Amino acid sequence: MTTPASPPRVTVLFPVYNGEQYLREALESLLTQTFPNFSLLAIDDGSTDSSLEILRSIKDPRLSVKVNPTNRGLINTLNEGLELVQSEYVARMDADDIATPYRLEEQLAFMDAHPDVGLCGGYYERFTDTESIVVRPPTTHEDISYALIFDNVMAHNTVMFRRSVLERYRLRYDPAFAYAEDYELWVRFARYSRLANLPRVLVRYRFHPANTSSRFKTEQEATAAKVRHIHRANLGLEPQVGDALLHRQLFDMRFEGDLRQLNAAGTWLSKLYRIGVWRCRQNPVSLFVQFNRLWYSACGKLADDGLTVFLQFLRKPYGMFGNPLYTLKLAYRCWKRTKIA
Known part of the structure; x- marks a missing residue:
C-alpha cells in the first residue's frame, strides 16, 4: 500500500x-x-x-x-x-x-x-x-x-x-x-x-x-462518583452532602432513608428536574413521568409510617399531579401501613 x-x-x-x-x-x-x-x-x-x-x-x-x-x-x-x-x-x-x-x-x-x-x-x-x-x-x-x-x-x-x-x-x-x-x-x-x-x-x-x-471495578466506581459530583456542579445542581447516595438510591429504586431523608430526596428530584429540562433540554413530560415513578417508589419504601408519607408524596408536583394509579396505590399502602419491599 x-x-x-x-x-x-x-x-x-x-x-x-x-x-x-x-x-x-x-x-x-x-x-x-x-x-x-x-x-x-x-x-x-x-x-x-x-x-x-x-x-x-x-x-x-x-x-x-x-x-x-x-x-x-x-x-x-x-x-x-x-x-x-x-x-x-x-x-x-x-x-x-x-x-x-x-x-x-x-x-x-x-x-x-x-x-x-x-x-x-x-x-x-x-x-x-x-x-x-x-x-x-x-x-x-x-x-x-x-x-x-x-x-x-x-x-x-x-x-x-x-x-x-x-x-x-x-x-x-x-x-x-x-x-x-x-x-x-x-x-x-x-x-x-x-x-x-x-x-x-x-x-x-x-x-x-x-x-x-x-x-x-471498586476504584473506578469511587472515581466515577467524584466525576458525577463535578458534572452536577457544572450544571448548577449544587450537590449537598448525601445527595450522591440519595441520587443512586432513587434511580436504583432502592431508597433506604427515613422521613427526613425522604424530604431531601424530594428536594433533589426537584432540582434535577429543573436542570434536566432547562439545561439539558429533556422532554418535560417524559422526565415528569419518570420522576413520578421514582418518587412513588421512594415514598412506598416508607409507607409503613402511614399518612405522613402520603402527605409528603402529595407535596411534590410529580406526586400530586402524577399517575393517579400511583397515588391510589400509595394511599392504600399508607392506610394499611404496608411498605414496598
Whole structure:
C-alpha cells in the first residue's frame, strides 16, 4: 500500500501494554478501514510480552511505533500521544478491541458536517467468548449531558476528538481521576464543545478479566462518583452532602432513608428536574413521568409510617399531579401501613 499523497486527517492513538493476545486482530481492523488517509500511532508502554515484535512486524507506512522503555501507565501514555499528534482529528482505540470497517469514515464525515461537535463516539458491541450485546448510548449533546449526571455514556474506544478543541483548552487526561480518566475528560469537554454519539456500532469491545473495568471495578466506581459530583456542579445542581447516595438510591429504586431523608430526596428530584429540562433540554413530560415513578417508589419504601408519607408524596408536583394509579396505590399502602419491599 502506498503512502497517501495528502497529510493524514486522523491519527488513531493506540496504546499497547502486553497486548499480544489480541493485538494483530485489532491492528488488522484499523489497517483495513474504508477511509485510508489516517496515521496509526502505537505507543508500546514497556510491554514484556511480544507486543513490540508484533508492532514492528507490520509493514504499513501509516503505522508508527513509539516505545516507552518502562511502563508509564495508560494516562501518561495517552497524554504523551496527544502531544505528538499533528492531525486535525484524533481517534482512540485499544489493543484488544476491533474497529468496524467504516468507523473512521463515518465519524470523520459526521465531524466535518458538525463543526460545533468536538467529541464524537458511537454505539459499540460488548462481547465475550459466549455472548454479545449492542450498547446504544444517547446520541445528542443534550441527552449525553443529562446522562453524564448518572454515568459515563461515551465509550473511550469509540471516540474521535477535534484536536483544535484539545489544544485551545489544553484538554488532557487527568491522573487524579485514574480508572475514570475518560469520563472526567468528557465532562470537561462538555463545558467547551458539543458532544455526540453516532447511532451505529463503531467498535467491538472485548470484555475479559484483564479489562480495567474488571480489574479495578471498586476504584473506578469511587472515581466515577467524584466525576458525577463535578458534572452536577457544572450544571448548577449544587450537590449537598448525601445527595450522591440519595441520587443512586432513587434511580436504583432502592431508597433506604427515613422521613427526613425522604424530604431531601424530594428536594433533589426537584432540582434535577429543573436542570434536566432547562439545561439539558429533556422532554418535560417524559422526565415528569419518570420522576413520578421514582418518587412513588421512594415514598412506598416508607409507607409503613402511614399518612405522613402520603402527605409528603402529595407535596411534590410529580406526586400530586402524577399517575393517579400511583397515588391510589400509595394511599392504600399508607392506610394499611404496608411498605414496598
